[in-house]
Amino acid sequence: MTRKNFNQSVITSPEGVKTPSVVMTDPAFAKRIINYFSPQFSPNDTFLDPCAGFNAFFDNLPYPKDRCEIREGTDFLAYNTPATWIISNPPWHGIGYAPFAKHAYDLADHVVWLCRWDTLLGTGRRHRDYLEAGHKLAEIIMCDWKEANFTFLDGTPKAPEGFLLCVAHFSKLHQGDCKMTYWTKYAKRQ
Numbered sequence: 001m002t003r004k005n006f007n008q009s010v011i012t013s014p015e016g017v018k019t020p021s022v023v024m025t026d027p028a029f030a031k032r033i034i035n036y037f038s039p040q041f042s043p044n045d046t047f048l049d050p051c052a053g054f055n056a057f058f059d060n061l062p063y064p065k066d067r068c069e070i071r072e073g074t075d076f077l078a079y080n081t082p083a084t085w086i087i088s089n090p091p092w093h094g095i096g097y098a099p100f101a102k103h104a105y106d107l108a109d110h111v112v113w114l115c116r117w118d119t120l121l122g123t124g125r126r127h128r129d130y131l132e133a134g135h136k137l138a139e140i141i142m143c144d145w146k147e148a149n150f151t152f153l154d155g156t157p158k159a160p161e162g163f164l165l166c167v168a169h170f171s172k173l174h175q176g177d178c179k180m181t182y183w184t185k186y187a188k189r190q
């Protein structure tokens with residue numbers, strides 16, 4: 001797979017395996033995530049959506065804020081302005097996700113990703129990436145696929161998956177254990 005594949009809604013590996021990679025978040029769910037973390041925002045904080053897509057997160061972030069989107073010609077991997085908070089739904093494909101997440105950990109004090117649990121946290125390498133950048137895992141929110149209401153680039157809905165969907169908050173300022181929060185239908189909301 002090469003970087004230019006990120007322009008596509010479906011990534012095709014050299015073996016011909018097609019993986020849905022570009023899925024857009026329901027703006028109402030993006031707003032819920034940002035509102036949830038907003039009590040932790042400070043007056044001088046800056047915000048970045050590094051992969052804005054159709055702006056579900058970006059439109060709901062406070063100012064000052066900036067955005068990247070490779071399909072519009074702004075590659076986050078070539079963007080080097082630090083931000084206090086990075087909050088978004090990143091590229092999902094494992095090959096694309098890892099360098100993207102590592103760059104986010106370097107640039108921001110707080111990184112909040114909405115993504116599949118296995119992509120975010122499923123390997124030791126994934127954990128070493130944020131720990132080596134000075135972050136700790138502050139919170140995981142288990143989410144319902146239906147509330148995220150993902151769509152592909154052409155607007156067609158993405159089916160829910162058996163893999164867990166979650167929001168993970170990585171923070172350079174966090175001390176102590178990771179908090180587990182449930183936004184799922186099978187656990188009481190906190």
Ligand SMILES: C[S@@+](CC[C@H](N)C(=O)[O-])C[C@H]1O[C@@H](n2cnc3c(N)ncnc32)[C@H](O)[C@@H]1O
Pocket residue numbers: 006007021022023024025026050051052053054055056057068069070071074075076077088089090091092096100
């Ligand atoms: C999973 S989609 C999510 C889009 C949006 N954040 C949302 O939640 O609706 C990931 C987005 O990342 C973009 N992307 C992938 N690689 C990128 C890069 N290196 N720099 C900027 N954007 C990138 C894709 O084009 C796509 O729009």
